[in-house]
Amino acid sequence: MVANKNRIPDKWFEEILNVATEWIVVVNVQGEILYINKAYCEFLHTTVEQAIGRSVQEVIENSRMHIVTQTGQAEVASIHFIKGNEMIANRYPLYVDNELVGAVGTVMFRNAKDWLAYSEKIQPLLEELNYYKKKLEHESESKYSFQDLIGDNERFLSAKQLAERVANSKSAVLLLGESGTGKELFAHAIHQASSRCFFPLVRVNCASIPQQLLESELFGYEEGAFTGARRGGKKGKFELAHRGIIFLDEVGDMPLQMQSKLLRVVQEKELERVGGQKTIDIDVRIIAATHRNLEEMVEKGEFREDLYYRLNVIKVDIPPLRERKEDLPEIAYVLLKKLERHFHRPNLKLSNEVLQQLQKHSWPGNIRELENVLERAVNILDGQTILLSHLPLYLQDLEGGNQDIKKESKGLVMTEKDEVPSLKDVVAQAEKEAIVKALKSTNGNKQQAAKLLEIGKTSFYDKCKRYGID
Ligand SMILES: Nc1ncnc2c1ncn2[C@@H]1O[C@H](COP(=O)(O)OP(=O)(O)OP(=O)(O)O)[C@@H](O)[C@H]1O
Ligand SMILES: [Mg+2]
Incomplete structure (x- = not known):
């Protein structure tokens, strides 16, 4: 009696099969159905009583169970069409005492929707796997010459x-x-x-x-x-x-x-x-x-x-970069070309002033720091030319207060090669100058400055932010 306590009662098996596998069919070596559960029969528009004892091919459309009982080879995750549904089926041969006695078939996904729900779960995992595979391959190659x-x-x-x-x-x-x-x-x-x-x-x-x-x-x-x-x-x-x-x-x-x-x-x-x-x-x-x-x-x-x-x-x-400042323009140029490709922003340029300013910095973070400064500038840039106002404050203010409007207006946005600046850049520069001027004449009172310029407060604040004016 004690031994029985640890055994699954026979009656449970059927319920376990129903719960765990949803749809299941068992055939003998002749391909006759020995067991099929209710849910499967309902889908097949038949009953358990009618199905048992009949040849599996008669009951289940496109069945291959009778083939598995012949080959003894499992067919895992094979696609099975029944009643217009593309289902995923598993078929395993059943060996008892080393003898092929039949086969058991289960349906893993009863329709494409089930399958989709499942694949949506594993798809990100597969993609992740792929990502790491590629990364590993990529990492063992050299990327630069x-x-x-x-x-x-x-x-x-x-x-x-x-x-x-x-x-x-x-x-x-x-x-x-x-x-x-x-x-x-x-x-x-x-x-x-x-x-x-x-x-x-x-x-x-x-x-x-x-x-x-x-x-x-x-x-x-x-x-x-x-x-x-x-x-x-x-x-x-x-x-x-x-x-x-x-x-x-x-x-x-x-x-x-x-x-x-x-x-x-x-x-x-x-x-x-x-x-x-x-x-x-x-x-x-x-x-x-x-x-x-x-x-x-x-x-x-x-x-x-x-x-x-x-x-x-x-x-x-x-x-270090500070000991080879003569290389800075060319390095900056190459880095900008990289950013152009990365951000799909063609024809990016540095204004002369920016270039001069970059030369003054001591670059403790070297080329990586330069790369970060340029990337930041491209992110806040509307036009194509990087101006002083697009640099981080610590670079704008290298000599203390060189944000001065006079200094800024001296070399109006000319690019490295003295090309004609874009209209957008000229407008931006003019706007910035006007704002700085207005702020000076109102002793830094933003509300009054906005009034002087005849623009709204919000727009004024937006522009201050855009041009890095505090
Ligand atoms: N001579 C160079 N020309 C162009 N780009 C460069 C040059 N040297 C470095 N860079 C760029 O600067 C960045 C930093 O380079 P790298 O990662 O090789 O520096 P590192 O010396 O290994 O720095 P860390 O000690 O911080 O790891 C990289 O993005 C790289 O593309
Ligand atoms: Mg390194």
Whole structure:
């Protein structure tokens, strides 16, 4: 009696089949119906009593159940037309004591609507999967070449030429430069110019991966190496980069303990996965990058000296933007071309004043900062020419108060090549001048200024906002 308590009562089975599968049919090896549930019969315009014992082909239009009982092969998610409905059916052979005794068929989706509702749920997942697949493929290719590295400054050119010359070497490269100077661009360009370009370029950001994950990220792990380890283990970035290049970005932020492990891999050219026994040979070239002063870190004992020498075989020093201001116009021009494509805004230009102003700034964020400034300007720009008012305030005011109307009006919106400015830009400039003038004569009283200009208060505020007037 005790054993029975843990058994599903026989009577329940039918109800379970009804609830769990909705529509189900079971046939014997001759293809005669042994079981069919009520819901299925209702759809077929028959009754359970009438259907049982009859050949499945007579009862269910286009049935293939009798074929499955012959082939013994399951047919999963096959499309089945019944009464004008496109249904999704599963058919499984039934083996009892190793003998093919019949087949069981279920209908997963009874109509296109059900199927649609389901596919709407999985569609975003499939798209997401696709996105990550593409991203992975994309990430292991280099996106930039040496041609994309803009600049004629002597120091910059010698860094670029050195990188180009050693692109095909096996030796490690250390890219040094402040944040936003183009270290990642250099790594891509080296990869693309090297014979390793047919193999992946794998980037690891040593600063952003939590310390406890870094080892398994770099070297992979075996199944069961730790709780939560994926079945079958996982390849690390070094293995993924086999025959290609690994780009160790922000290497200066790598914890000391990991530095020792990295050193071993660099020296031995082989690694062990976390929790693994066997050694795996790897053929990977290393490009490391950092904005930190590694020599100083070595002195302070924060970076292993032996690893530093291993990574610093070919040192490429990329100068900051403030030390190559002569390159700024061309870089800005190339960045604007990129923004034109990105935002579908052709013929973007910089006014002379903007260019002069950009030259005065010290650019702590380097080219990335310039890129952000230009993108912001394009976003708030109505016409095609970027004016001082489109720059962030910290750039408008480099010498303190150079928002002055007189200064602004001196070089009315002429573009870099002294082309004729667009009417829209001229109007914008005139409006801005008029507003600043009105505000001066009313000592900053906006309401009175709006009255003087004979425009509404809202429109006045809108324009102030648009032209960056406080
Ligand atoms: N010489 C260059 N010519 C044109 N664009 C450049 C150049 N150098 C960098 N850029 C652009 O500047 C941005 C920053 O470059 P990158 O990401 O390579 O800098 P980074 O040195 O790796 O910075 P971080 O240390 O902050 O990671 C990128 O969007 C890149 O396209
Ligand atoms: Mg970078």
